[in-house]
Amino acid sequence: MQKSSCLLNLVQKFPPICGEPFLLQKPTSLTNTHAMASFLRRQPFRALFFVYFFTTLVFFKIPIWVFRYLPHANRPRSTWTIKRCLIIRAFQDLLVFSSKVGSVQKPSPTKEVADKELTNAKFAWVEGIDEGSELFCGVLKQYAEKTGVHHVRIPGYWLLKKGTKWVGEGKAREGERTVLHLHGGAFYMGSAHPSDMTANLTRGLLLHSSTLERTFAVDYRLAASSPHPARNPFPAAVLDGLAAYRYLIQDVGFDPANVIIAGDSAGGNLAFALVRHLIENPNPVLPPPGYLLSVSTWGDLSASRRGPNSSAVLNASSDIFPGVVGSSQFGRYGVVSILGPLEGAEIETNRYLSPASAHLVPTKGLFKGFPPTYMVAGGAERLLDNSTVLVERMEADGVEVVTDFPPDAVHDFLVFTWHEPERSEALRRISRWIDRTQK
Ligand SMILES: *[C@@H]1O[C@H](CO)[C@@H](O)[C@H](O)[C@H]1NC(C)=O
Ligand SMILES: *[C@@H]1O[C@H](CO)[C@@H](O)[C@H](O)[C@H]1NC(C)=O
Ligand SMILES: *[C@@H]1O[C@H](CO)[C@@H](O)[C@H](O)[C@H]1NC(C)=O
Ligand SMILES: CC(=O)N[C@H]1CO[C@H](CO)[C@@H](O)[C@@H]1O
DSSP: OHHHHHHHHHHHHOOOSOOGGGGOSSGGGHHHHHHHHHHHTSTTHHHHHHHHHHHHIIIIIHHHHHHHHSSGGGSSSTTSOHHHHHHHHHHHHHHHHHHHHTOOOOOOOOOOOOGGGOSSEEEEEEOOOOTTSTTSOHHHHHHHHHHTOOOOOEEEEEEEOTTOOOOTTOOOOTTOOEEEEEOOSTTTSOOSSTTSTTHHHHHHHHHHOSSOOEEEEEOOOOOBOTTSOOBOOTTHHHHHHHHHHHIIIIISOOOGGGEEEEEETHHHHHHHHHHHHHHHSOOTTSOOOSEEEEESOOOOTTOOOOSTTSHHHHTGGGSSOOSOTTOTTTTHHHHHHHHTTSOTTHHHHOTTTOTTOTTOOOOTTTTTTOOOEEEEOOTTSTTHHHHHHHHHHHHHTTOOEEEEOOTTOOTTGGGOTTSTTHHHHHHHHHHHHHHHTOO
16 A cells, blocks of 8 residues: 555645546536535545545556556557556546545645755745736736736745755855746646655756756645635736746845746746746846746647647547546636636637647747747657647747657656656756856
């Protein structure tokens, strides 16, 4: 049971891009699934379901899968080891399971964490942007007024390179670089806390880079919608990213040119929106960052590319997501939550929400002024096309882009320490890019 409880842990913490409604095949099954889900959320059914799930997984499913994946030809990727096949297959089942027992919807954290509870990390408060400030402007302000979003104080965490001591107030050294990380989790899960699996991305960069000494992750507000109380629609999370960027530049003293804004999965979506805001609303006190690092970015919430040749279809069996192949409902719970009171059409044509959408026309000029960008995605992931479309559009606008798509890697593979050797290889390449661009 050791292994499976560890897997469960992963799933409870893992920010998959898909939520419970992702699993709905047809709208007609909606009510049934919800009734079932709320039933399984109650004790003792919940506990019984846990036992049932793990017993069948360990004693029934895993042995069958081992048998099935023995021939290389039966594996989702012939190069994958049996171990990887099993982890990914179990992951798919666990995502279905966690959606049924509803372990996912936690409120956004709002508590301070004492330094002694953290290893190689430090807590920091990020103050919300003053609503009267000129930094609160443009599309973000317009939408915040529409959706009733305000600025709040949010938690953040510094992750320190092993052996680095926190000195004084922690002001930026001359020429020091850092990464501002927006974690993944389909806009409604995950955390910036160092124990969240997405911290394995920045922890990996700190391990391999020779110039980075610390990175910063922000606990942006998580969105929610029915059956939970609706909260934190667009642009709450982007405003929190903006507040964190302002903190790094104005309070800690980093030169914007030395900041890399990074995001994985839904965090990549937020990273693109944040950089876009800084470019579209030039302000001498808060210039755009020097670099952008995109990891398996969810760049199209409208599922606009799901034809027979799309990665949504071709890579469906080789990714961590369960469920409907090429679905128009991909990650629906996260999408509905972030939309809040906004029109559904926004996910097709709003450049802040879906910069990779096929409905977004014209695309010329959409990425003008974006900083040099490093794009990572798994060649075996469903969302691969989201990244290739972003790359095409950025290159058409003259942005300097490095692409890194290891062919047999899954969605957000940089956070999975079991995804070797691809994870460390890619982390080393990204770290070289970061170190080389050091001014
Ligand atoms: C982005 O990926 C999602 C998930 O596979 C898919 O639904 C959507 O159509 C993709 N969009 C593009 C432009 O690649
Ligand atoms: C899919 O790809 C195949 C082979 O590359 C090509 O023949 C076919 O026309 C493509 N289909 C679509 C719908 O793009
Ligand atoms: C993230 O890293 C920690 C420490 O290295 C490890 O214990 C954990 O299993 C990792 N998470 C994943 C999903 O690989
Ligand atoms: C091996 C495989 O089928 N990978 C596919 C993943 O999706 C892309 C589409 O973007 C295909 O080109 C790959 O062949």
